[in-house]
Amino acid sequence: MSLSAKPKLSPSTPSLRGSVCRQAVCGYIIAATVISSLTGCHDGPLYALKYTNPYFHHEWQQDRAFGVTDHQRRQELQKLAKVIDRMEPKEQAFWYQQVQNIMESDPSPEMRRLCVLTAAKVATPDALTLIETGLKDDNLIVQMQACKALGDRNEPRAAQILATTIGSTSELDVKHAAIEAIAQHDGKTAVNSLRLVLDDLNPATTDLAINSLRNVTNEDYGTDPAEWIAQLDQASPAEADGNNPRMANEPPAIPKL
Incomplete structure (x- = not known):
C-alpha cells in the first residue's frame, strides 16, 4: 500500500469512531463557549440571575447541565447594581424582584451584600425595607453595606x-x-x-x-x-x-x- 494513501474509516472500527464522536462533542462545546462569550450569556444579560428564580427553573432546565457558577452570578449582580437605576420602571421592577429572591434565600454573604448595594439605587420605598433587612444579617460585611446604602438614600x-x-x-x-x-x-x-x-x-x-x-x-x-x-x-x-x-x-x- 502506498504511504500517501489514506486508510478507509470503517464504522466497525470502535477506536476511530469514538475519536470522531469525541471530536464532534468537543467542537460543539467550544462553539457554545465562544457564542456564550460573544453574547454575554445564554439569554441576554443577567442569565445567571434570572436562572436563580424558581419561575425560570423549568424553562432553563436543560441549560442546568452546563451549570451556573457562583462567579457568574456574582459578576451579573455586580453588573445589575451598576445599571438598575437607569432601567425603565417595568424592567427595574422585574430585576428588583430577582434581587429580593436572592436576598431572602442565598447563602452567600457576598451575594446578599450586592443585593443591598443594588437596592440602594432602586427608587421605591420597598427598597429601603430590603436595605434594613441587611442590618439584621448575620454577616458584618452585609450590615456595613446596609449602613452605606442608607447613607445614599435621601429619605x-x-x-x-x-x-x-x-x-x-x-x-x-x-x-x-x-x-x-x-x-x-x-x-x-x-x-x-x-x-x-x-x-x-x-x-x-x-x-x-x-x-x-x-x-x-x-x-x-x-x-x-x-x-x-x-x-x-x-x-x-x-x-x-x-x-x-x-x-x-x-x-x-x-x-x-
Missing part, C-alpha cells in the same frame, strides 16, 4: 434607621459605618445622634463622629469632643436642624397688613 427614614443603628448596635465596625453614612444626611436626627456619640470613650469613634458633624453642620469646632458638645448644646434650633446658620440670624419677615 428621612434612612437617617432615622442609621441613628437607631448608631445607638443600638454592639458591633463597632457597624457603628462606625453608620456614623460615616449619616454624614450624608442633614437635619436634627443626624446632629442629635452624632452628639450622643461624642460621649463615647473610644477616641476612634468620637473622631468619626466629629468628621460627620463637620459635614452635617458645615461647622468646625476642632477635634475636642467637649468643645463640640458645648457648641451643639448652645446652638439655636435652626442651627441644630442643619440649616444655614446665617438664616437663624436673619430678622423675621414683616407681616403684610
Whole structure:
C-alpha cells in the first residue's frame, strides 16, 4: 500500500469512531463557549440571575447541565447594581424582584451584600425595607453595606434607621459605618445622634463622629469632643436642624397688613 494513501474509516472500527464522536462533542462545546462569550450569556444579560428564580427553573432546565457558577452570578449582580437605576420602571421592577429572591434565600454573604448595594439605587420605598433587612444579617460585611446604602438614600427614614443603628448596635465596625453614612444626611436626627456619640470613650469613634458633624453642620469646632458638645448644646434650633446658620440670624419677615 502506498504511504500517501489514506486508510478507509470503517464504522466497525470502535477506536476511530469514538475519536470522531469525541471530536464532534468537543467542537460543539467550544462553539457554545465562544457564542456564550460573544453574547454575554445564554439569554441576554443577567442569565445567571434570572436562572436563580424558581419561575425560570423549568424553562432553563436543560441549560442546568452546563451549570451556573457562583462567579457568574456574582459578576451579573455586580453588573445589575451598576445599571438598575437607569432601567425603565417595568424592567427595574422585574430585576428588583430577582434581587429580593436572592436576598431572602442565598447563602452567600457576598451575594446578599450586592443585593443591598443594588437596592440602594432602586427608587421605591420597598427598597429601603430590603436595605434594613441587611442590618439584621448575620454577616458584618452585609450590615456595613446596609449602613452605606442608607447613607445614599435621601429619605428621612434612612437617617432615622442609621441613628437607631448608631445607638443600638454592639458591633463597632457597624457603628462606625453608620456614623460615616449619616454624614450624608442633614437635619436634627443626624446632629442629635452624632452628639450622643461624642460621649463615647473610644477616641476612634468620637473622631468619626466629629468628621460627620463637620459635614452635617458645615461647622468646625476642632477635634475636642467637649468643645463640640458645648457648641451643639448652645446652638439655636435652626442651627441644630442643619440649616444655614446665617438664616437663624436673619430678622423675621414683616407681616403684610
